[in-house]
Amino acid sequence: xxxxxxxxxxxxxxxxxxxxxxxxxxxxxxxxxxxxxxxxxxxxxxxxxxxxxxxxx
Amino acid sequence: xxxxxxxxxxxxxxxxxxxxxxxxxxxxxxxxxxxxxxxxxxxxxxxxxxxxxxxxxxxxxxxxxxxxxxxxxxxxxxxxxxxxxxxxxxxxxxxxxxxxxxxxxxxxxxxxxxxxxxxxxxxxxxxxxxxxxxxxxxxxxxxxxxxxxxxxxxxxxxxxxxxxxxxxxxxxxxxxxxxxxxxxxxxxxxxxxxxxxxxxxxxxxxxxxxxxxxxxxxxxxxxxxxxxxxxxxxxxxxxxxxxxxxxxxxxxxxxxxxxxxxxxxxxxxxxxxxxxxxxxxxxxxxxxxxxxxxxxxxxxxxxxxxxxxxxxxxxxxxxxxxxxxxxxxxxxxxxxxxxxxxxxxxxxxxxxxxxxxxxxxxxxxxxxxxxxxxxxxxxxxxxxxxxxxxxxxxxxxxxxxxxxxxxxxxxxxxxxxxxxxxxxxxxxxxxxxxxxxxxxxxxxxxxxxxxxxxxxxxxxxxxxxxxxxxxxxxxxxxxxxxxxxxxxxxxxxxxxxxxxxxxxxxxxxxxxxxxxxxxxxxxxxxxxxxxxxxxxxxxxxxxxxxxxxxxxxxxxxxxxxxxxxxxxxxxxxxxxxxxxxxxxxxxxxxxxxxxxxxxxxxxxxxxxxxxxxxxxxxxxxxxxxxxxxxxxxxxxxxxxxxxxxxxxxxxxxxxxxx
Numbered sequence: 032x033x034x035x036x037x038x039x040x041x042x043x044x045x046x047x048x049x050x051x052x053x054x055x056x057x058x059x060x061x062x063x064x065x066x067x068x069x070x071x072x073x074x075x076x077x078x079x080x081x082x083x084x085x086x087x088x
Numbered sequence: 089x090x091x092x093x094x095x096x097x098x099x100x101x102x103x104x105x106x107x108x109x110x111x112x113x114x115x116x117x118x119x120x121x122x123x124x125x126x127x128x129x130x131x132x133x134x135x136x137x138x139x140x141x142x143x144x145x146x147x148x149x150x151x152x153x154x155x156x157x158x159x160x161x162x163x164x165x166x167x168x169x170x171x172x173x174x175x176x177x178x179x180x181x182x183x184x185x186x187x188x189x190x191x192x193x194x195x196x197x198x199x200x201x202x203x204x205x206x207x208x209x210x211x212x213x214x215x216x217x218x219x220x221x222x223x224x225x226x227x228x229x230x231x232x233x234x235x236x237x238x239x240x241x242x243x244x245x246x247x248x249x250x251x252x253x254x255x256x257x258x259x260x261x262x263x264x265x266x267x268x269x270x271x272x273x274x275x276x277x278x279x280x281x282x283x284x285x286x287x288x289x290x291x292x293x294x295x296x297x298x299x300x301x302x303x304x305x306x307x308x309x310x311x312x313x314x315x316x317x318x319x320x321x322x323x324x325x326x327x328x329x330x331x332x333x334x335x336x337x338x339x340x341x342x343x344x345x346x347x348x349x350x351x352x353x354x355x356x357x358x359x360x361x362x363x364x365x366x367x368x369x370x371x372x373x374x375x376x377x378x379x380x381x382x383x384x385x386x387x388x389x390x391x392x393x394x395x396x397x398x399x400x401x402x403x404x405x406x407x408x409x410x411x412x413x414x415x416x417x418x419x420x421x422x423x424x425x426x427x428x429x430x431x432x433x434x435x436x437x438x439x440x441x442x443x444x445x446x447x448x449x450x451x452x453x454x455x456x457x458x459x460x461x462x463x464x465x466x467x468x469x470x471x472x473x474x475x476x477x478x479x480x481x482x483x484x485x486x487x488x489x490x491x492x493x494x495x496x497x498x499x500x501x502x503x504x505x506x507x508x509x510x511x512x513x514x515x516x517x518x519x520x521x522x523x524x525x526x527x528x529x530x531x532x533x534x535x536x537x538x539x540x541x542x543x544x545x546x547x548x549x550x551x552x553x554x555x556x557x558x559x560x561x562x563x564x565x566x567x568x569x570x571x572x573x574x575x576x577x578x579x580x581x582x583x584x585x586x587x588x589x590x591x592x593x594x595x596x597x598x599x600x601x602x603x604x605x606x607x608x609x610x611x612x613x614x615x616x617x618x619x620x621x622x623x624x625x626x627x628x629x630x631x632x633x634x635x636x637x638x639x640x641x642x643x644x645x646x647x648x649x650x651x652x653x654x655x656x657x658x659x660x661x662x663x664x665x666x667x668x669x670x671x672x673x674x675x676x677x678x679x680x681x682x683x684x685x686x687x688x689x690x691x692x693x694x695x696x697x698x699x700x701x702x703x704x705x706x707x708x709x710x711x712x713x714x715x716x717x718x719x720x721x722x723x724x725x726x727x728x729x730x731x732x733x734x735x736x737x738x739x740x741x742x743x744x745x746x
Contacts, residue, residue: 032310032311032327032701032702032703032704032730032731033701033702033703033704033728033729033730033731034703034704034705034707034710034725034728034729035510035511035703035704035705035712035713036510036511036705036710036711036712036713036714036716037510037713037716037728038509038510038537038713038716039168039537039713039714039715039716039717040716040717041716041717041718041719041722041726042167042717043719044719044722044723044726046722046726046727049728051509051510051515051519051537052515052516052519056728057509057510057515058701058703059510059511059512059513059514059515060514060515060516061701062513062514063513063684063685064484064488064513064514064517065684066488068410068684069410069513069684070410070482071248071409071410071411071412071413071681072469072674073251073412073413073468073469073472073669073674074247074248074251074252074412074413074467074468074469075248075465075466075467075468075482075484075485076244076248076407076408076409076410076412076413077244077408077410077484077512077513078328078408078409078410078513078683078684078685079244079327079328079408079409079702079703080326080327080328080409080683080685080686080700080701080702081683081684081685081700081701081702082685082686082687082690082693082694082697082698082699082700082701083697083699083700083701084696084697084698084699085699085730085732085736085737085740085742086740087740087741087742087746
């Protein structure tokens with residue numbers, strides 16, 4: 032489980048921002064948007080579950 | 089005996105003196121989304137907001153506030169605040185802008201929108217809408233005046249639950265805000281987080297009070313969060329499989345005769361078709377899909393089926409899966425057939441208050457079939473449009489049309505208070521779309537993650553810097569008060585939309601640009617003006633009407649917002665077997681649909697990707713893609729995190745804090 036929406040830095044604390052795409056912390060890059068599989072046909076709900084592997088950087 | 093003060097008395101006097109220099113201005117928080125509307129007491133000294141406190145008189149928060157509101161002083165004075173309108177001078181994505189005047193900004197936006205409308209039709213414009221704000225109705229109005237149906241609603245949140253409930257039990261909000269905690273013996277919190285989200289609605293306090301009274305608590309969610317820690321039973325379900333669990337619970341409740349036969353016989357349509365349909369959805373079938381052991385599925389189903397009364401609170405988990413409509417319908421049917429619909433302690437339909445209706449600014453009389461047919465990517469299937477938000481295209485599909493050009497490309501997007509690059513799925517395609525988009529306007533209080541692609545950036549005032557609108561929450565209405573003078577060259581969101589409408593020639597539909605007139609128009613039924621409302625510093629609370637239960641004849645006859653105004657429930661009963669869906673080509677009974685990637689749906693991916701990932705959108709300190717720039721909050725959660733089961737982490741050599 033993660034938290035979506037990371038991109039901002041915090042200059043006062045010297046904490047970094049993150050790229051929106053590669054190398055960042057934006058979890059939305061990981062979900063399928065396959066038009067044939069990723070939408071509820073009645074209400075267009077999109078999934079928030081995906082298969083991943085996790086490795087220590 | 090004497091006590092040495094060590095300067096205490098002087099310090100107390102000093103604090104008193106400082107406080108006497110402060111001015112308190114009551115207002116309403118709109119920092120975090122659709123429903124809260126917490127009352128704020130704002131303390132101002134020398135023209136500067138120095139602190140906020142919860143307003144005791146506000147029925148929403150009753151004097152409490154969340155960490156986000158307490159941090160809003162830093163938000164207001166953040167160095168990342170926009171200061172004036174900007175025009176892009178670099179390449180898209182580069183983030184180079186120059187200052188322009190408001191007249192220039194409005195001229196550029198109006199002329200580009202008019203040009204694209206002339207060349208490609210009004211539907212070439214989409215507005216991507218933020219988490220629900222009171223100004224969202226004005227976005228709808230602007231689109232209707234312009235001629236575009238493309239109100240780009242999230243496709244991820246809230247409306248999906250409303251839709252399933254409306255077309256199954258006739259009441260959109262039943263499973264969201266209908267739980268009658270005060271009279272229940274069992275609470276099921278399912279895919280929701282009442283600790284961090286929707287807090288001002290008082291859910292957490294009400295749940296804990298019920299628990300102290302002896303009510304039992306079931307929490308169904310993948311992660312052990314604070315509400316799960318308080319539960320009698322925590323059901324650690326695999327993300328996206330709530331529909332499978334609901335179907336298996338129906339199987340148990342029906343096959344063990346735990347349903348309310350009298351209610352089913354009198355008020356449900358199609359139960360006889362559900363019984364054979366549900367046989368395949370056994371707990372044994374559901375266990376490998378949901379990860380919930382068969383015994384626990386039976387335990388939860390039996391407890392819900394035998395505890396009278398019982399209520400459910402369903403959260404966003406139901407909106408964020410391709411099985412959404414099925415999952416919501418299955419949960420709604422559970423509420424109905426167990427006899428928990430609009431009965432004390434179940435899921436109830438409030439009877440409202442003596443408060444008059446705020447006049448709608450939607451121009452619903454202008455919806456036509458042609459308007460619906462021109463949706464670029466209907467959020468709710470076209471045959472059910474308009475729904476509660478009006479007509480809506482799915483947020484992501486508006487963006488994707490720029491790339492696919494199907495059924496036509498959106499060419500201009502306005503994004504008020506929303507960041508498409510980080511808040512919707514498929515960020516890579518979103519960025520590609522923004523690169524190709526012909527005209528993009530970002531409206532915000534703060535620099536945001538989509539701004540580098542904007543042609544024009546519109547800076548708007550915060551809730552502390554403007555004196556409108558009024559807000560209505562339940563039976564409470566209050567006018568916003570200006571707390572401090574604007575810190576930059578701002579308009580309010582309302583002023584921007586009214587001014588743009590006038591500039592585009594839609595002034596007749598927008599009160600000729602007068603905020604006062606439009607606020608007073610919406611207040612007409614109250615018999616008072618905005619200024620008269622403002623004479624009540626903490627607003628007005630109207631008397632609730634006496635609660636009436638089992639209003640089935642009334643509830644089951646509610647008309648839908650579709651063009652035909654056909655009732656949600658054509659048989660005047662709970663639509664277990666949904667003929668409206670069947671007539672429009674959809675499954676009449678709830679079914680199970682696997683997520684695009686899952687252990688049981690795509691086992692071929694497991695060797696390479698053996699873990700299931702999901703995400704949450706709100707914590708105690710953050711809200712979607714916002715607020716990480718505030719030191720108060722960032723100190724509490726400084727880094728992005730991933731929660732992994734300890735055994736899974738250990739197997740990968742990962743330790744806490746890595």
